[in-house]
Amino acid sequence: MNQAPLIEISGLRVSFFGDRGRVTHAIDEVDLSVAPGVALGIVGESGCGKSVTALALMRLLPANAEVRGSVLFNGRDLLSLPDEQMRDLRGDRLTMVFQEPMTSLNPSLTIGDQIAEVLIRHRGLSPQTARTKTIELLQRVKVPAAEKRFDEYPHNLSGGMRQRALIAIALACDPQLLIADEPTTALDVTVQAQILDLMRELRSQSGAAIIFISHDLGVISEICDEVAVMYAGEIVERAPAGALFEQPEHPYTVGLLGSIPRLDQQTDDLAAIEGMVPDMSALPGGCRFAPRCPFADERCHKERPPIVQLDAGHWSRCFYAPLKMNVS
Amino acid sequence: MIPLLEVENLTRHFVVRRTLFGRPTATVKAVDGVSFSIDPGDTFALVGESGCGKSTLGRLVLRLIEPQQGRIIFEGRDTTHLAEAEMRVFRGNAQLIFQDPYASLNPRMTVEQILREPLFLHDVVPKSRQGHRVAELLRLVGLSPSVGQRYPHEFSGGQRQRIAIARALAVEPKLIVCDEPVSALDVSIRSQVLNLMRDLQRRFGLTYIFISHDLAVVKHIANKVAVMNLGQIVELAPADELFASPRHPYTRALLSAIPVPNPKARGERIILHGELPSPLTPPAGCRFHTRCPFAVERCRIEQPLLKSDAIGHATACHRVDELAPAEPIHGSHYSPSLERLMAAFRRDVEVRPDAGVAMIKPS
Numbered sequence: 001m002n003q004a005p006l007i008e009i010s011g012l013r014v015s016f017f018g019d020r021g022r023v024t025h026a027i028d029e030v031d032l033s034v035a036p037g038v039a040l041g042i043v044g045e046s047g048c049g050k051s052v053t054a055l056a057l058m059r060l061l062p063a064n065a066e067v068r069g070s071v072l073f074n075g076r077d078l079l080s081l082p083d084e085q086m087r088d089l090r091g092d093r094l095t096m097v098f099q100e101p102m103t104s105l106n107p108s109l110t111i112g113d114q115i116a117e118v119l120i121r122h123r124g125l126s127p128q129t130a131r132t133k134t135i136e137l138l139q140r141v142k143v144p145a146a147e148k149r150f151d152e153y154p155h156n157l158s159g160g161m162r163q164r165a166l167i168a169i170a171l172a173c174d175p176q177l178l179i180a181d182e183p184t185t186a187l188d189v190t191v192q193a194q195i196l197d198l199m200r201e202l203r204s205q206s207g208a209a210i211i212f213i214s215h216d217l218g219v220i221s222e223i224c225d226e227v228a229v230m231y232a233g234e235i236v237e238r239a240p241a242g243a244l245f246e247q248p249e250h251p252y253t254v255g256l257l258g259s260i261p262r263l264d265q266q267t268d269d270l271a272a273i274e275g276m277v278p279d280m281s282a283l284p285g286g287c288r289f290a291p292r293c294p295f296a297d298e299r300c301h302k303e304r305p306p307i308v309q310l311d312a313g314h315w316s317r318c319f320y321a322p323l324k325m326n327v328s
Numbered sequence: 329m330i331p332l333l334e335v336e337n338l339t340r341h342f343v344v345r346r347t348l349f350g351r352p353t354a355t356v357k358a359v360d361g362v363s364f365s366i367d368p369g370d371t372f373a374l375v376g377e378s379g380c381g382k383s384t385l386g387r388l389v390l391r392l393i394e395p396q397q398g399r400i401i402f403e404g405r406d407t408t409h410l411a412e413a414e415m416r417v418f419r420g421n422a423q424l425i426f427q428d429p430y431a432s433l434n435p436r437m438t439v440e441q442i443l444r445e446p447l448f449l450h451d452v453v454p455k456s457r458q459g460h461r462v463a464e465l466l467r468l469v470g471l472s473p474s475v476g477q478r479y480p481h482e483f484s485g486g487q488r489q490r491i492a493i494a495r496a497l498a499v500e501p502k503l504i505v506c507d508e509p510v511s512a513l514d515v516s517i518r519s520q521v522l523n524l525m526r527d528l529q530r531r532f533g534l535t536y537i538f539i540s541h542d543l544a545v546v547k548h549i550a551n552k553v554a555v556m557n558l559g560q561i562v563e564l565a566p567a568d569e570l571f572a573s574p575r576h577p578y579t580r581a582l583l584s585a586i587p588v589p590n591p592k593a594r595g596e597r598i599i600l601h602g603e604l605p606s607p608l609t610p611p612a613g614c615r616f617h618t619r620c621p622f623a624v625e626r627c628r629i630e631q632p633l634l635k636s637d638a639i640g641h642a643t644a645c646h647r648v649d650e651l652a653p654a655e656p657i658h659g660s661h662y663s664p665s666l667e668r669l670m671a672a673f674r675r676d677v678e679v680r681p682d683a684g685v686a687m688i689k690p691s
Contacts, residue, residue: 045514046485144603158603159378188377188541190600193585197599215514218587222594241591247666257662258670259519260589261544263571264659269526270519270548271673276484294672327668 005033006209007057007177011069014049014056018064024281026052027233030069034226036176039203039210041224041241043217043256047277049233050213054179058096059086073177092122095170099182101162105154111138111165112150118172137168142198160191164198171202179211184219196222217256221245226313229253232278232288235307239314249316249323251293287318295320330404331365332503332535333389338362338398340388344608356607358384360559361398366552368502371529371536373550373567375543375582379607381559382539386505389537390422391415402503420450423496427508429488433480439466439491440476446498465494470524486517490524497528505537510545522549544586547571555579558607558615561634565641573653575643578616580654590660614646622647 012030015023027049034040042050055061057071057078071078073094078086098104106114115137116130125133131150138146141164154162163183170178180199184192200223203210214220220227220241227244229237229252237250248254258271275292278284284291290300299319307317320326339361345354358381366372374382387393389400391407400407407418426432433442443462447453453461463473469490480488489509496504509525510518526549528534540546546553546567553570555563555578563576574580584598600619605611614632617623626646636642645651662670 045516160603188604189543189585190377190581190604192587193597193599194601196587197597200594216587217515217589221589221591222587224591245589245591246663251669251672254666254669255673256516257589257660257666258673259515260660261519261522261548262660263544263547263583263586263588263657266568267548267674269523269674271670272519272523273516273673274520276486276517323669324665327665 003035005072006036006074008033008072009053009057009069010072012053012056012071013068014052014061015066016064017066022281025233025283026065026280027056027230030230030233030235032228032235032238034177034209034211036209037207038226039212039224041220041227042211042213042230043215043220043227044230045215045277047280048230050230051181053230054096054181054211054213058090058094058179060096088122091118091169092173093176094179095173095175095177096179096181097163097166097170097183099185101159101166101186102154104166105162107154110151110153111157115165115169115172118169122173133172134168137172138165140171140202141165141168143168158191159187160194163187163191163195167195167198167202171206171208174206175208177209177211179213181213182215183212185214185216192219199223216260217245218260229256232283233280234288234317235315236289236317237315238307239311243311243314247322247324249310249314249321250289250318251295251323252289254323255292295323295326329367331401332368332370332403334365334399334401335389336363336399336401338385338388338395338400340384340393340395354608357559357610358607359388359395362556362559362561363398364554364561364564366503366535366537368535369529369533370552371538371550373538373540373546373553374556375540375546375553376556377541377582377604379558379604380556381607382556383507385556386424386507386537386539390424390505391418392424416450420452420499421501422503422505423499423501425489425492425496425504425506425509427511429485429492429512430480432492433488435480438477438479442480442491443476443495443498446495450499452499461498465498468497468528469494470520484517485513486521489513489521493521493525493528497532500532501534503535503537505539507539508541509538511540511542518545525549542586543571543583555582558605558610560615560644561642562616562644563642564634564636566639569639569641571657573641575641575648575651575654576616576645577620577622577651581619583654583657588657588660614644622651 009030009032013028014026016026017023030053044050056067067079112134115134119125119130119133135146135150138149143149143161143164184195212224224241227239227241228235231252237253255273273292286301286303287305290296305317305319307315309315310321338359340359341355341357343352343355346352362385374385376382388395410418440462443465444458447458447461462476466473471490510521538550550567553567554561557578563579574583581598581600602619605618611618613629614627617627632644632646634642634644
């Protein structure tokens with residue numbers, strides 16, 4: 001990955017100001033970069049900050065959020081861009097697919113109008129040309145009978161078809177970066193396999209970079225070249241996909257992998273990460289994963305580990321990485 | 329062994345549209361002639377995509393929905409004709425855990441009130457001992473008795489599901505229908521709840537009907553599996569047998585669609601083409617033929633029957649004998665050192681009395 005990055009996130013911090021002066025630090029010092037055409041997966045449990053990271057770089061966070069750091073996209077800092085320019089980028093160069101296909105489409109507009117809207121807004125197409133282009137897009141995301149679907153409303157479509165329509169909206173202007181936030185979580189496994197297949201195909205055609213957010217390492221391994229694992233608002237491991245699945249170097253990643261029920265063998269007890277994610281307004285001192293880590297010792301509870309590079313592109317935030325040395 | 333539950337030819341159709349004069353014009357055959365039996369202590373899994381009728385079947389068994397045809401025999405008695413008093417006893421014997429722990433607990437009741445309600449309704453323990461019993465139930469599911477005064481919103485999804493399990497256990501049931509109990513939970517929390525359910529089953533000899541769309545989870549917990557498609561069972565077999573040699577093309581596709589955490593296995597899956605047919609207008613013949621890669625003329629015309637072989641592996645497919653055995657499932661292939669690291673997370677967790685306490689947000 002020697003290519004200049006398309007997007008470079010450095011020192012990203014997001015804090016939310018709640019009632020009665022309560023401050024929640026949702027993410028802390030996140031550094032990430034994605035090269036053109038690369039698919040980066042962000043994985044972690046609910047509340048680890050993966051969606052907040054995505055919303056921060058799309059500048060879609062609510063007003064009570066304070067965002068610090070920088071997000072360079074094609075050399076321009078998205079965080080300091082005037083609103084008008086950000087609106088031009090959003091939906092055009094930078095697009096996003098959300099988890100809930102039911103709630104992210106407008107129920108009172110037809111599928112076609114919602115896709116055409118993007119083309120009219122960003123490309124200045126006439127309604128007629130936009131319609132033709134929209135039907136092409138629906139065909140590209142393999143919606144059968146695309147012409148008929150153009151005039152249908154979201155409630156007429158199944159979950160999988162709605163997700164395809166959302167992908168069509170995201171791809172309408174040939175974006176440079178597509179952020180997909182749990183795009184298959186609400187779908188059946190068979191439909192999930194179809195959507196992942198479609199995303200792989202579209203990716204090789206369009207050359208867009210992808211940030212793929214999921215809590216499921218299985219789904220991440222289907223599509224991503226690189227993976228960042230987040231826990232309690234920080235990145236705990238970052239590696240090329242091959243290395244991460246072969247030799248994870250953070251105990252949290254090991255626990256996540258172990259929690260996936262195995263199809264190829266019978267295990268009596270599933271690996272489980274005991275306890276739950278810490279409350280972000282009262283984080284433990286020391287390593288944030290220490291309270292749930294079976295390997296943690298005194299040092300882990302006191303000192304905060306830095307993220308260190310173990311191998312080319314393989315980073316881990318654990319005192320005891322490489323972990324191999326700890327098992328005999 | 330006498331089965332705990334036997335279901336024979338169970339059928340339930342829903343009318344979704346009527347003419348002005350009340351004549352039905354569209355019906356969903358949600359459950360269409362389903363039969364199976366479950367032995368005590370077993371976990372029987374119902375698997376299939378959304379809309380296949382698995383949840384309706386679960387509710388029919390509990391008689392939360394009335395069947396139109398068929399018999400449900402629980403401990404040798406047909407529950408479809410029980411008198412009210414007998415029905416009450418049955419309700420105590422058969423309980424339900426729902427998918428969404430955010431919607432299944434009353435937000436205006438404390439945990440203690442939630443757990444006392446079934447004790448009171450079924451008169452399980454005398455009033456003076458109810459407090460004790462609530463504490464005991466909370467400890468059973470790995471929560472501290474001190475959380476009794478809290479409200480559901482103060483708990484995470486996994487903890488709420490533990491409360492729902494405690495509520496189901498309160499009346500000492502024999503059968504629990506679990507409708508997608510872990511689908512709304514994170515991967516790491518999911519295994520905590522699955523391990524807990526398995527512990528409780530061993531301890532109390534519970535029988536589960538486990539409804540899920542996720543075959544990987546089912547493999548872990550079930551010993552008998554029924555795969556459903558559009559209201560009918562298409563394959564029914566002991567779990568080991570089903571996962572070792574899935575026969576029905578639909579089961580194979582479901583198994584193959586599960587993402588495996590191994591980038592080398594990427595894309596080598598059976599992708600079903602076309603959409604799940606609407607249950608309003610299920611295809612004629614075999615209901616899977618529109619998406620089946622092996623369908624022939626006969627499949628379009630004639631409905632296959634569920635036929636069992638000598639080892640009790642039943643399949644409803646015309647071509648089951650002609651099809652090549654299924655490809656072996658892609659494994660995860662972890663290195664020995666990684667396996668050892670993962671084993672550290674598999675330590676045997678006896679329910680700790682303090683579990684869950686430190687993690688609850690201060691209110």
